[in-house]
Amino acid sequence: MIEATAAPTFRVDTPTDLSEQDVYLFREGTHASLATILGCTLCGDSARFRVWAPNAARVSVIGDWNGWNADANRLAPRWDQTGIWEGTVHGVARGQAYKYRIVTQSGAALDKADPFAFHAETPPATASRVWTLEYEWHDDAWMASRRARNALDAPISIYELHMGSWRHPSGQLPTYRNVAHPLADYICAQGFTHVEFLPLMEHPFYGSWGYQTTGYFAPTARYGTPQDLMHLIDVLHQRGIGVILDWVPSHFPDDPHGLARFDGTHLYEHADPRKGFHPEWKSLIFNYDRHEVRAFLVSSALFWLDRYHIDGLRVDAVASMLYLDYARNAGEWVPNVHGGKENLGAIAFLRQLNEAVYRAHPDVQTFAEESTSWPMVSRPTFAGGLGFGMKWNMGWMHDTLDYIHHEPIHRKHHHDRLTFSIWYAFSENFVLPLSHDEVVYGKESLIGKMPGDRWQRFANLRLLFGYMWAHPGKKLLFMGCEFAQWREWSHEGELEWRLAQHAEHAGVQRFVADANRLYARSPALHEVDFETPGFEWIVGDDREASVVVFLRRARSGLPMLVACNFTPVPREHYRVGVPEPGYWHEVLNSDATDYGGSGIGNLGGVHAAPIAFHGRAQSLSLTLPPLAAVYFEHGGS
Numbered sequence: 059m060i061e062a063t064a065a066p067t068f069r070v071d072t073p074t075d076l077s078e079q080d081v082y083l084f085r086e087g088t089h090a091s092l093a094t095i096l097g098c099t100l101c102g103d104s105a106r107f108r109v110w111a112p113n114a115a116r117v118s119v120i121g122d123w124n125g126w127n128a129d130a131n132r133l134a135p136r137w138d139q140t141g142i143w144e145g146t147v148h149g150v151a152r153g154q155a156y157k158y159r160i161v162t163q164s165g166a167a168l169d170k171a172d173p174f175a176f177h178a179e180t181p182p183a184t185a186s187r188v189w190t191l192e193y194e195w196h197d198d199a200w201m202a203s204r205r206a207r208n209a210l211d212a213p214i215s216i217y218e219l220h221m222g223s224w225r226h227p228s229g230q231l232p233t234y235r236n237v238a239h240p241l242a243d244y245i246c247a248q249g250f251t252h253v254e255f256l257p258l259m260e261h262p263f264y265g266s267w268g269y270q271t272t273g274y275f276a277p278t279a280r281y282g283t284p285q286d287l288m289h290l291i292d293v294l295h296q297r298g299i300g301v302i303l304d305w306v307p308s309h310f311p312d313d314p315h316g317l318a319r320f321d322g323t324h325l326y327e328h329a330d331p332r333k334g335f336h337p338e339w340k341s342l343i344f345n346y347d348r349h350e351v352r353a354f355l356v357s358s359a360l361f362w363l364d365r366y367h368i369d370g371l372r373v374d375a376v377a378s379m380l381y382l383d384y385a386r387n388a389g390e391w392v393p394n395v396h397g398g399k400e401n402l403g404a405i406a407f408l409r410q411l412n413e414a415v416y417r418a419h420p421d422v423q424t425f426a427e428e429s430t431s432w433p434m435v436s437r438p439t440f441a442g443g444l445g446f447g448m449k450w451n452m453g454w455m456h457d458t459l460d461y462i463h464h465e466p467i468h469r470k471h472h473h474d475r476l477t478f479s480i481w482y483a484f485s486e487n488f489v490l491p492l493s494h495d496e497v498v499y500g501k502e503s504l505i506g507k508m509p510g511d512r513w514q515r516f517a518n519l520r521l522l523f524g525y526m527w528a529h530p531g532k533k534l535l536f537m538g539c540e541f542a543q544w545r546e547w548s549h550e551g552e553l554e555w556r557l558a559q560h561a562e563h564a565g566v567q568r569f570v571a572d573a574n575r576l577y578a579r580s581p582a583l584h585e586v587d588f589e590t591p592g593f594e595w596i597v598g599d600d601r602e603a604s605v606v607v608f609l610r611r612a613r614s615g616l617p618m619l620v621a622c623n624f625t626p627v628p629r630e631h632y633r634v635g636v637p638e639p640g641y642w643h644e645v646l647n648s649d650a651t652d653y654g655g656s657g658i659g660n661l662g663g664v665h666a667a668p669i670a671f672h673g674r675a676q677s678l679s680l681t682l683p684p685l686a687a688v689y690f691e692h693g694g695s
Contacts, residue, residue, distance in 0.1 A: 087349030092357035097174025105150035111321035112141025121156030128159040155185035162322025180279040184315040197295035205421035213584040214532040217250040234286035238293040249574025252300035272316040274358040302370035309341040338385040346403035376428040379404040412445030423447035436487040451488035454479040473601035488531040505542040517685035520648035524687025528620040541567040565654030581612035619690040629682035635672030642690040649683030658683035
């Protein structure tokens, strides 16, 4: 950007509405709404600017209104030595671009985007925009009911998507507005309860999928304005769909306009590269020991919940935050004060974050993407936990995909991979994720991971989904997997929607929709996901036949019986004990012809016989279809 040489034409006044309480909480690291006091606030034709740059020698606002002249609108340091620079600039209009010109103690000039900007230029441009967040919401009914919809005993089935590559409506590039109604229609048709967006916060590199964030208070301008995103969320809420955002407090990129060396010093990141540089992602790690940085991050989290009515935050890469030696070799990390590898500052921050979120919004959820065996991630902080509402079950994902990748003839040798997850299924409040990470970088698509001929591949995928939807834990599925996209996901272009016109793909899509609807209407499949009474083995050790049979239970009422045959051999007269006499309706069969299966089943259901089996007085003689999951619901005598 070229600075104009014109003399300053706008006066600067120093506002006085930053209270002593604000300053105290900011310094303490507990201020949870910093966006109300820092950044740019537009009032008529004037804008108040505040920026935290404690080590700067001089700070100016440069922008469209002053020809990017660094001498036109200098900010003044506050008298209370908070490191905050401030000033009011007259003649500023909504939508104008700006940055802070920060002169360091060494005399270097840095042009930085506003860390608290609500909007930004469309990348690759990097300036912030003067903006306001007025919007008339129409989601009162959702907001009044969402506590029950987000509860731990509610059916939660999440459709994970990348905004830019889901669908290009009418051949147009996606925007928050032109995707809103098609997405809502599709989510409703498929029966998902929630949608989770890969990070929508502003990011310079599109290929990072949003995980290299620079704008912690600004939705990416690639798809529209903040109000456009509000409209998308509003439409989803009006259709009864919850909205979860990926949020990345674990690291940030070193782009020169961003947070890196913001005032010429390591302000947001650790100065020691053994703590402040991420060797795997080549990015910078927040200094969680710094009070003001914790306040910045907590304020960002609450901002999306407050201003955008978000129903949940999925916190990315929690494991990388918890361990000082994450992705580091010996000698490349610094032990904590006790000599351990735990990042005490990050632990304290995560607990503070979850306490702040649930204090302000007890009707939302936080989700931890945590890939290790760190204990009590989804347990309350008062009990010693990290305080998250739920945790991704990465162990279930790895074990299940490893198991099903084997040819059926070999599965009997890996049966423990299938059943082991139940040993720890209730140690956390788990979400079962088949996410974007499993269908990129040479890992193949889900259908591509399935063994066998073409028919068996589709049958295996339907079986995987049938097993997943019956297993304890909430559900998450990445876009495209629901109709068996063949190619790996790419952020360029859109999903292969043409495949859904073919019978095999449409059958998988239809099965996912029906599984979602059964899951939502059946308390036995979701009400007691996180406690041992919600699950009971009937057959867990039949490795020779590669069959598992189990019950799912609600707090009251009758259970759901689920039988999964992981071989292509139909099993006739497979007897299983059941807790109730009478008729058991076959309510879902992944081998049904409607789904592309062979149509083998139980002709609508089976009557229990008074034949003792598996320690129960009653039993069923079942036909187990090949490579299929079958659900049975008790229907009375």
